[in-house]
Amino acid sequence: MKTETTIQGLAASLQPARAARKTIGFVPTMGNLHEGHLTLVREAKKICDVVVVSIFVNPIQFGPNEDFDSYPRTLDQDSQLLAEVGCDIIFAPSVEQMYGSKPRLTNISVSEITADLCGLQRPGHFDGVAVVVTKLFNMVQPNYAFFGEKDYQQLAVIRQFVRDLNIPLEVIGVPIVRAADGLALSSRNGYLSAEQRQIAPTIYQSLKAAAQALQQGETLSQVLANIKATLTAAGFVVDYVEARTTELQKIEAFSEDLVLFVAAKLGNTRLIDNLQVKHSA
Numbered sequence: 013m014k015t016e017t018t019i020q021g022l023a024a025s026l027q028p029a030r031a032a033r034k035t036i037g038f039v040p041t042m043g044n045l046h047e048g049h050l051t052l053v054r055e056a057k058k059i060c061d062v063v064v065v066s067i068f069v070n071p072i073q074f075g076p077n078e079d080f081d082s083y084p085r086t087l088d089q090d091s092q093l094l095a096e097v098g099c100d101i102i103f104a105p106s107v108e109q110m111y112g113s114k115p116r117l118t119n120i121s122v123s124e125i126t127a128d129l130c131g132l133q134r135p136g137h138f139d140g141v142a143v144v145v146t147k148l149f150n151m152v153q154p155n156y157a158f159f160g161e162k163d164y165q166q167l168a169v170i171r172q173f174v175r176d177l178n179i180p181l182e183v184i185g186v187p188i189v190r191a192a193d194g195l196a197l198s199s200r201n202g203y204l205s206a207e208q209r210q211i212a213p214t215i216y217q218s219l220k221a222a223a224q225a226l227q228q229g230e231t232l233s234q235v236l237a238n239i240k241a242t243l244t245a246a247g248f249v250v251d252y253v254e255a256r257t258t259e260l261q262k263i264e265a266f267s268e269d270l271v272l273f274v275a276a277k278l279g280n281t282r283l284i285d286n287l288q289v290k291h292s293a
């Protein structure tokens with residue numbers, strides 16, 4: 013496994029694979045890797061000859077009061093984990109390498125599907141993701157790129173700009189990886205105190221109970237209100253509890269497959285999760 017920190021070094025490391033027309037898989041990350049990321053790498057290994065993982069904490073997707081400075085940077089530990097799952101190339105550039113020293117005058121902004129859910133709470137976040145992911149796609153030029161469904165809205169945004177801008181690669185979504193108690197794996201789980209960690213699985217429990225209630229005929233508005241009440245009672249400050257179609261359109265009733273979305277804070281830690289609910293016709 014090679015580690016590259018410059019765009020030139022990455023290009024040189026990828027050159028033999030490109031010359032041999034090997035398929036390149038790409039897993040973009042911000043590091044502090046957990047089983048969720050490693051699952052993405054394993055999925056990539058199944059269908060790609062060469063797998064590149066980027067580790068870059070992207071400043072432009074963090075708001076002024078968010079955790080950019082404190083976001084865990086654990087490159088040595090990440091490298092060890094990536095070696096174990098057969099990653100071929102780590103790309104770990106500096107901010108200077110990614111953005112240069114001259115001002116960036118270009119933005120990539122996906123409308124409509126970024127207008128609510130996390131887009132409402134985190135203005136500019138998805139533009140920051142779209143810019144960095146596009147830059148990384150141009151640097152790696154992969155055939156396939158892998159993203160977790162935990163960031164469902166992010167995945168929809170990436171699919172959208174890849175389609176809109178004819179970026180020549182296939183985006184592959186990978187189901188959420190959960191701890192044994194149901195908590196969706198996230199680097200931010202590391203911020204939770206022991207007590208908060210005990211409470212955190214309430215999000216998944218309330219989503220599962222909601223899915224069951226919907227299947228049993230309870231109304232969508234009642235089910236959403238129940239999730240909110242459960243989370244508030246458990247000590248969360250709820251950002252949103254919403255339902256959308258699988259394409260992120262608003263939905264008033266359980267009349268087709270839908271996705272339940274939660275964003276809620278435990279102390280200073282903001283957790284997100286979602287659950288897809290099938291509608292059997």
Ligand code: PAF
Pocket residue numbers: 040041042068070073141144145163166
């Ligand atoms: O999901 C993430 O870790 C980040 O948003 C991504 C896609 C690596 C872009 O910085």
